[in-house]
Every structure is written in C-alpha cells, then in structure tokens.
Amino acid sequence: MQVRVQESDFEVATELAAICRNRPQIGAVACFVGLVRDISEHSEVRELTLEHYPGMTEKALQAIVDQAAQRWPIIDARVVHRVGRLQPCDQIVLVAVASEHRGDAFAACEFIIDYLKTHAPFWKRELTPSGTRWVEARQADEQASERWRR
Amino acid sequence: MLRILYFAGLREQLATNQEDLPLPTGVHDVAGLLAFLAARGGDWQHLQRTRNLRCAVNQEMASFDCPLRGDEELAFFPPVTGG
Numbered sequence: 001m002q003v004r005v006q007e008s009d010f011e012v013a014t015e016l017a018a019i020c021r022n023r024p025q026i027g028a029v030a031c032f033v034g035l036v037r038d039i040s041e042h043s044e045v046r047e048l049t050l051e052h053y054p055g056m057t058e059k060a061l062q063a064i065v066d067q068a069a070q071r072w073p074i075i076d077a078r079v080v081h082r083v084g085r086l087q088p089c090d091q092i093v094l095v096a097v098a099s100e101h102r103g104d105a106f107a108a109c110e111f112i113i114d115y116l117k118t119h120a121p122f123w124k125r126e127l128t129p130s131g132t133r134w135v136e137a138r139q140a141d142e143q144a145s146e147r148w149r150r
Numbered sequence: 151m152l153r154i155l156y157f158a159g160l161r162e163q164l165a166t167n168q169e170d171l172p173l174p175t176g177v178h179d180v181a182g183l184l185a186f187l188a189a190r191g192g193d194w195q196h197l198q199r200t201r202n203l204r205c206a207v208n209q210e211m212a213s214f215d216c217p218l219r220g221d222e223e224l225a226f227f228p229p230v231t232g233g
Contacts, residue, residue, distance in 0.1 A: 055209055113233055117233035121230050123158035123159075124231045136229075
C-alpha cells in the first residue's frame, strides 16, 4: 500500500506495473484517474492550484487506504495525488487497487476516491477569466462518501 | 504551546498561515479557542463566519468539542476539495 503527494506528473502504466510485479495472485486491477477539466460552474478554467496540509494529507490518505483494506480483500492499493499548479487535461490523482477478482477492486477503488474527496486535506483554487476562486465542496461528493457508511 | 495552521480561503482571509500561541486562560476545547481567536475582531471573525468550518487536531479531523491541553497542532480550514 503506497500513498504519495507530489508536484510531478505520474505515469499510469508504470504505477500499475509496480503493483502487479511478481504477484501472480492478482487477477484484477481497477484504476481511477482524475483530470483537470477546462469548465467548472459554467466558466472556463485556465489553471488549477492544489493546496494541501503536508503531514496530515499523507496520514489521511493512508488511513483511507487502510480502511479499504479492512473492508475488501485487496492485495495492494496505491494513491498518487498531485499538488501545485495544473492545467486542463493534466492528471490530478491516481487510485489503483489490485485484488484477486474485479468486484473487490472496483468497490475499493471507488470507496478510496469517494473518501479522498471528502476526508483528505486538499483544496483547489481555479483561475478563470474573471480571476481566482476557491472551489466549493460539492454536496454530491458528500453523498457519494456517505453511501459507504450504509 | 499551541501551533495553529490555516489553509486555503481561510488562510487568505486571515492573511496568516501559522501561529504559535499559549493556551489562553479559560480555553479548554476547540470551540473555546475559536471564540478567543474570533474575539480579535476584524478579519478574525471569518473564523466564525466560514460555512462548515473544519478543524484538525494533531493532524486528525476533530470536532469543536475536542479538548485541548495546550501542546497540540491545530488546523482550521474550509471543507476539502481534492481528488
């Protein structure tokens, strides 16, 4: 299980290969990649800046991955989240989960990204044609996270 | 000594990212500290105006009734928006 917070980009194929290397018991890898979109709340986004809480961020991500591992029989999981300045089309976050069968990998991957969005201390600031603004938390993200409590 | 961190929009409103503060007399929990800080007036009242203000104590999400001893690292911030 590995979590990383970094400014640099990541290579999905490299991360997936690292998870699967020498583990013939893995039968499924589910992978989510979040990207910077060029539209938010009906206005153009030219740049996104991600701020985080160094120290707590890594702990929070590790705690989320640990929860997923307690809930589903996963073999490995990896979260890579970028911070700093990003442009539309850039990759923001990778969540990859490996398990014997696809059901556990899909579920754990979705759980991790849903929890990350509501529990990990990152904040997005957008640069739009009318200036910069902090992104507001979305009710839909809260609901997506809440449904795993059931 | 308390170390208090502020993030994102709150950091900008307060024009402060970090401060060290002895536990004020009569303050026993996060809610008490918030009231103390907001009583500075001016921009500090943003602490009580921020919708859904979140708090972490020693780098874990905490509620406002979390007790304080005076040696914690605290953080105040708006709801998170990563991913």
